[in-house]
Amino acid sequence: MNKDSKIYIAGHKGMVGSAIMRNLENKGFTNFVTRTINELNLLDEQAVAHFFNQEKPEYVVLAAAKVGGIVANNTYRAQFIYENLMIQNHIIHQSYLHGVKKLLFLGSSCIYPRLADQPIREDALLTGLLEDTNEPYAIAKIAGIKMCEAYHAQYGSNFISIMPTNLYGQNDNYDLEKSHVLPALIRKMYLGKCLLENDWNKLRTDLNKRPIEGVNGSYSDDVILQLLLKYGISSQDDNVSITLWGTGSPMREFLHVDDMADSSVYLLLNYDAPDTKPSHVNAGCGEDISIKDLSEMVKSIVGYQGNIIWDSTKPDGTPRKLLDVSKLKSLGWQPSIALDEGIRRVVSVYINE
16 A cells, blocks of 8 residues: 555445544555545445546555444344445455455454354354344354355455454444443443432533433423433432343453554555465454453542442343454554443543533
């Protein structure tokens, strides 16, 4: 890649896409082509074809996707498989038709079997049953990997894939219905802290910036309290409790999105599609933490002093999901941001922005 190579970042407004763009800019790359969701509907095959014919990007980063946490994945199953398949199909195929020099497809660690041996190696793909709650999303991402491999096998396309672990960081989604576990924890703890301190000004400011189900800070105390209760944030008699799904026992690995972006750009610059399978590369930190311990870490960093209640009637999801990142390390890359430091950065931005 040259510093003036034309790079299309699909999903440049999202957490991962924006981080990759920042990383490339910091490395001196200048020639980006981007489109917002309102400017280009990636579900529209003709619109995507017209875009590629008009812009003719040399490199493509496919970071656009419909994403969400366990609730969203389990609720919008049809949308998750349909929309992700369409986005991938259109961009990967048009990249082939227009001679893109290299494409980087971003997947997810949920592609692996629910009970895969830990840590999970790349060759665990398709060796067992998936976690049911996010199966539609996982199947779409598996299809993306296989498309990249198939286009390389048949056409010689230099299409590569990276499979990140759970990500967090700048531009994360804090929607309590659709967010992943870490941003949801941060926001719930922060809103709980506001209630404990009876700081309705900060609470209303938060809702004005990120309304929940259309409810912003202008609504009455009772309406806001009822809404927060729906999402497990309860305030009664000066006591505040936050109810979280499951038992807290599942183990999860987390990678700061700036590390994820750096690993992605590293592969763009240093890794070509191999003839052997599996071709994809895991990206993570190689360490995991229980959801219960993670919640205590977030609680301490945010400064929430209330109670945490675990609702064991709700699903835990996959018991453990730790990636084997030896392949990425063997290629010469490893992360630099520790989990507690990364969460401190995120919380500082969230509270002070």
